[in-house]
Amino acid sequence: MKMKGFLSVMAAAVMLSLTCASCEKVLDTDTNANDPQNGNDTVVFAKRAEAYLPNYYSDRTIEAWYSVYSENDYKSKVEAVFLFTDSAVAITKSKTYSIEDGREPAREIVALGIYHQLEGDLINGTLRFELSSGFPRNAQIIDGVLTHDSIAYTKQDNANAPAPYQPAAK
Numbered sequence: 001m002k003m004k005g006f007l008s009v010m011a012a013a014v015m016l017s018l019t020c021a022s023c024e025k026v027l028d029t030d031t032n033a034n035d036p037q038n039g040n041d042t043v044v045f046a047k048r049a050e051a052y053l054p055n056y057y058s059d060r061t062i063e064a065w066y067s068v069y070s071e072n073d074y075k076s077k078v079e080a081v082f083l084f085t086d087s088a089v090a091i092t093k094s095k096t097y098s099i100e101d102g103r104e105p106a107r108e109i110v111a112l113g114i115y116h117q118l119e120g121d122l123i124n125g126t127l128r129f130e131l132s133s134g135f136p137r138n139a140q141i142i143d144g145v146l147t148h149d150s151i152a153y154t155k156q157d158n159a160n161a162p163a164p165y166q167p168a169a170k
Contacts, residue, residue, distance in 0.1 A: 051080040051162045052094040052107040058164035060084040064122040065161055066146045066153030074098040079110070081146060081153050082161075083122070089115040089129060091148075107165060123155065 051067050067080040075097045082090045091110040097103040113131035120126060123144050130136045139148040144155035 047096050047105070049076040049078045049094045049096045049105070051078045051156075052092040053080075053082060053162045053164050054090060054092065054109060055164040055166040057082065057084065057088075057090060060086060060088065062158050062161050064155060065158065066155050068151060068153050074101040079151060079153065080162075081148065083115055083127075087114045087116065089113050089131070091131070107167075 063083045063085045065082045077095045094107045096105045111131040111133035116128040118126040127139045146153045
């Protein structure tokens with residue numbers, strides 16, 4: 001019964017974050033040049049994407065976090081997995097777009113739930129995720145690289161964890 005209550009609260013939090021999602025206007029610029037030998041133009045981003053930690057996790061302690069950064073199709077993207085000491089897990093995505101594209105930055109929660117450490121540790125081990133987005137499944141961690149849903153996330157230093165993000169009021 002506790003688990004159902006926890007998942008209900010997490011699902012409500014996801015719905016709230018999706019309806020309250022608001023992105024701030026980013027003013028600093030950063031440039032990324034594609035390979036000039038291919039004749040591609042320079043892509044200019046308002047700001048590179050950074051990992052997104054929802055504000056309602058501000059009172060929790062991060063046990064470990066992992067992320068993967070990518071750039072393509074006029075967007076930069078960071079996907080992150082946050083593991084908390086109370087066994088909660090949050091998987092998030094943050095995107096920024098090129099100035100030419102013109103879209104505002106976006107942040108979203110991909111999945112919420114709990115995790116269980118089945119073997120090893122958070123550098124080399126196996127986790128079991130019970131996520132709001134589907135059936136329980138395992139994730140492998142080898143040399144600090146967590147693989148889940150065919151995505152390889154690299155372990156990050158907890159000192160570099162992002163500050164919890166509170167959307168600006170409209």
